[in-house]
C-alpha cells in the first residue's frame with residue numbers, strides 16, 4: 001500500500017511560484033530548482049521534516065495524507081477497534097486552527113473531538129514517552145558502564161549515545177553518516193512504542209484480538225508518517241502504528257465533521273496504565289528528551305532524588321548547547337561521574353558534532369538531536385501561520 005519509503009512524504013505542487021525560499025530552509029539541500037523554475041524534491045535526500053512545507057509563502061508544498069485512505073476507512077470498518085494517541089506538542093497548537101492564541105492547551109476539547117470522530121479509545125503519547133525515556137536513560141547507563149570497563153556490559157554500544165526519537169534525524173544519519181548508527185539509541189520513539197504496546201499489552205488488557213486493533217497517531221510531525229511505514233516496526237507481528245495524521249489534518253477532520261470545537265465539553269483521555277510522570281510533556285521542546293533521560297539516569301546511578309539537581313543547562317534555544325552534569329555513582333562507591341551532554345536543534349548543525357564522534361575527538365556521553373527549530377512544537381505538521389509573511 002505504502003509508497004512513502006520510495007516516494008517520500010513531502011511534494012512540491014503546481015502552485016510553486018519558483019521563489020526559491022524553500023532551498024534556504026531545507027537542512028539537507030534536497031530541494032532542486034533555480035529561481036523562476038518550478039522546484040522539486042530529491043526524495044533520496046529528503047528527511048521528510050516538512051520545514052519547507054510550513055515555510056513556503058505560497059502554500060505550494062504538501063505532505064501525503066493518510067486520512068481518507070487509512071484513518072476514515074478504519075473508522076468506518078466495524079471490525080476495527082481504532083485507538084488514537086496524541087503527542088504533547090499537538091494539544092498546545094491545535095487551538096490555533098480554532099482561533100485560539102498559540103500555546104493554548106486545548107487537550108480536553110481535543111479528547112472530546114476525537115471521540116466524536118469515532119475513535120474507540122483516546123490516549124496520550126505521554127505514557128510511552130515515559131517508556132522511551134526509561135529505555136534511553138537505562139541504555140545510557142549501560143553504555144557508560146561498558147565504557148568504564150564494568151564487567152557484564154560488553155554487549156552495549158559505544159559512547160556517545162545519540163537520541164533516536166526524531167525520525168528526520170535518524171534518516172539523516174542513515175543517509176549521510178551510516179558509520180554513526182551504532183551510537184544511536186536502540187529505543188523506539190514514543191509513537192512507535194505506543195503502537196507496539198497497543199498491539200500487545202493493550203490488546204490483552206482490553207481482551208481484543210490485536211489483529212482488530214487499528215493504531216492511529218496525531219503528531220506535530222510529517223516525518224512520523226515515514227517512521228510509521230518503516231518495515232522494521234512490526235516486532236509484535238503487527239504494524240506498530242497503522243496511520244499518522246498531523247495537527248493540521250486533525251483540525252481539518254474536526255471541521256469537515258462539522259464539530260463546533262470550542263463549544264465541546266471538556267473530556268479526559270482514557271487511562272492506559274496508571275499515570276504518566278509528566279516528564280514526557282517536555283519531550284516536545286528542544287532539550288526535553290535529554291533532560292528527561294538524564295533525570296532517569298541520575299536517579300538510577302546515584303540512588304538520590306532529583307531535587308538536588310538543576311538541569312537548566314540543557315534548556316534554551318541555541319542550535320548547539322553543551323553542559324556537564326555531575327552524577328555520583330552509587331555502584332562505584334559514590335565516585336562522581338561527569339556526564340558531558342550536547343543538544344543539537346536542527347540537523348544542519350549536527351555535522352561537526354558527528355565528525356568529532358567519528359574521529360574519536362568527542363568528549364560527549366549523550367547527544368540529543370531534534371530536526372525542527374525549538375523541537376517538535378515547531379514541527380512540519382503544526383498549524384501554518386501565514387500572517388508571518
Ligand code: SF4
Nearest residue numbers: 016017019020022056
Ligand atoms: S518556497 Fe514554495 S513557491 Fe517558493 S520555490 Fe519553494 S515550493 Fe516554490
Ligand code: SF4
Nearest residue numbers: 026046047049050052
Ligand atoms: S521535508 Fe525537510 S528535508 Fe525534505 S525537502 Fe522539505 S525541508 Fe528538505
Ligand code: SF4
Nearest residue numbers: 166221371372376379
Ligand atoms: S523535531 Fe520533532 S517534529 Fe521535527 S522532525 Fe523531529 S520528531 Fe518530527
